[in-house]
């Protein structure tokens with residue numbers, strides 16, 4: 180035994196407490212947590228476990244488990260062309276929206292971070308889409324995309340370009356939904372990135388200016404590295420958002436034409452509430468869950484390494 | 490080496506008021522020049538105009554005889570140390586030190602060599618691979634200094650570089666910065682609001698107040714011959730004691746406590762202005778029959794080698810600094826003497842010096858004290 184432990188054991192004053200006293204801390208914490216626990220249990224945990232449970236069953240039309248089929252639902256999905264198409268559309272959609280959202284809002288944030296006259300006005304404008312509901316935004320775009328009286332095609336007409344069948348063509352429909360989604364999500368990303376930019380100490384740029392670093396040198400050597408945790412956070416959030424897009428699909432295309440915009444959440448909705456296939460719908464939901472989980476873990480892993488900037 | 494000349498330099502941010510007004514000074518090559526003044530007096534603004542980070546509203550700045558008002562910061566051959574050091578948190582110490590050299594496309598070998606040299610000079614060799622957050626405040630400060638060293642710029646600007654450090658480290662870094670400046674022979678322009686730093690580090694000091702220059706001079710000139718009440722009170726610790734006074738029967742009287750006989754020449758200078766009396770704490774002694782103060786002791790602080798006594802004169806708290814350890818009880822009546830030769834008299838309205846130990850007719854005084 181070393182000296183330290185010897186001394187400690189000799190002079191230690193033992194603590195006497197019974198079980199009730201020992202658990203005081205635990206009991207208080209549970210009391211504080213109880214509202215959240217109740218709400219989460221009812222609205223998150225129970226549905227989640229129910230979904231996982233249902234994904235192993237065939238169900239009746241009211242969604243009650245009827246027949247245990249093990250992994251059949253999953254195997255069925257992995258085999259079906261419809262599911263593959265839906266997955267492909269989902270990933271393609273993410274590919275269209277995520278980089279565009281991050282790049283555009285980063286660019287707008289860089290602009291809005293300059294000290295210019297009237298910049299407050301632009302900051303408000305750039306953020307404004309945040310205050311609009313998915314349904315309202317989708318309806319606005321429904322009008323813009325209208326094949327004959329829509330503003331977009333009218334403008335194209337002025338430029339001498341033939342009208343584009345925005346929502347009607349299976350090639351264009353996904354792009355159209357992507358444009359709507361980009362427009363909807365820019366406000367939030369812009370705000371977060373602007374916040375990140377304003378957190379970078381001005382001294383760093385002044386110091387760099389004294390050294391003679393130009394705008395792009397500063398952008399790539401100071402701004403982007405220091406902003407990387409924020410950018411990564413936004414990247415993951417927009418990814419997850421894009422996986423979860425539903426409202427705009429429902430209003431603009433209903434998953435069509437020819438399943439071209441049948442994104443995973445819309446497919447879940449269709450399976451469950453149109454085809455009453457709660458088993459496969461649940462299986463799809465579980466797959467979505469793992470996709471989002473993967474992204475979230477990735478983000479934690481990255482942030483753990485990078486978040487200690489001060 | 491280049492001289493820095495400021496001619497009627499002014500700055501306004503809001504077009505309503507001056508942050509810096511009509512600064513005229515020329516700073517010699519290799520000089521350690523300190524800008525000192527209370528918070529908000531325009532020190533940083535002036536320094537940033539020198540650096541080119543802030544536009545000069547009016548007046549001219551020339552470096553080495555050439556007009557430099559519109560020269561971009563990197564063309565001014567300066568380096569700058571910021572108050573919070575402005576270290577890049579994502580770069581290692583080594584990369585931080587090298588940043589400016591990389592921007593200026595200095596060869597890799599030369600970069601390495603200079604970094605090694607600076608790191609050795611500042612005792613950073615063991616920390617080159619660390620990130621700034623893994624360093625103590627003093628080490629971060631040294632990294633900032635190392636950046637200055639490797640840049641080899643002839644002019645270095647520092648904006649309150651020691652204000653984030655504890656007292657002991659500050660004392661140590663004061664000496665180090667001063668040594669570094671002399672070793673490298675650079676011109677240093679150093680901003681501080683700490684008069685101790687100003688006194689101990691500067692070759693010359695410029696005292697600023699509300700954007701206006703009050704006085705420029707060596708530390709001793711400023712301490713011994715302040716031109717006005719503000720400078721007299723700002724430089725010195727504890728600050729110079731001040732009290733409103735009046736002349737009654739050829740004696741200088743402040744409240745019920747203080748009464749001193751004045752010389753004819755002083756009386757002549759004062760005429761019938763309203764005046765403020767000033768005396769430094771070290772010039773108030775035990776009663777010796779001359780220049781008497783009768784008051785009650787408010788507080789006694791024994792600092793080991795000296796004792797600070799606090800007492801009331803004309804409703805202001807004065808301090809006396811006595812060498813040695815004095816076991817006195819607060820609340821007891823006390824009698825003190827003032828060095829008549831050390832009295833400052835300021836005009837109550839203009840705050841300018843009317844009479845000071847250095848503009849007295851010393852021959853006459855000498856005769857009188859005999």
Ligand SMILES: Nc1ncnc2c1ncn2[C@@H]1O[C@H](COP(=O)(O)OP(=O)(O)OP(=O)(O)O)[C@@H](O)[C@H]1O
Pocket residue numbers: 502503508526527528529530531532533534535682
């Ligand atoms: N960017 C700015 N815009 C408007 N006013 C400013 C700006 N920077 C400084 N000022 C004003 O100019 C005056 C001088 O400020 P400055 O920062 O030079 O003071 P300072 O002497 O460095 O003070 P401190 O010791 O607190 O750093 C202050 O009144 C301040 O409010």
Ligand SMILES: [Mg+2]
Pocket residue numbers: 532533534648
């Ligand atoms: Mg300042």
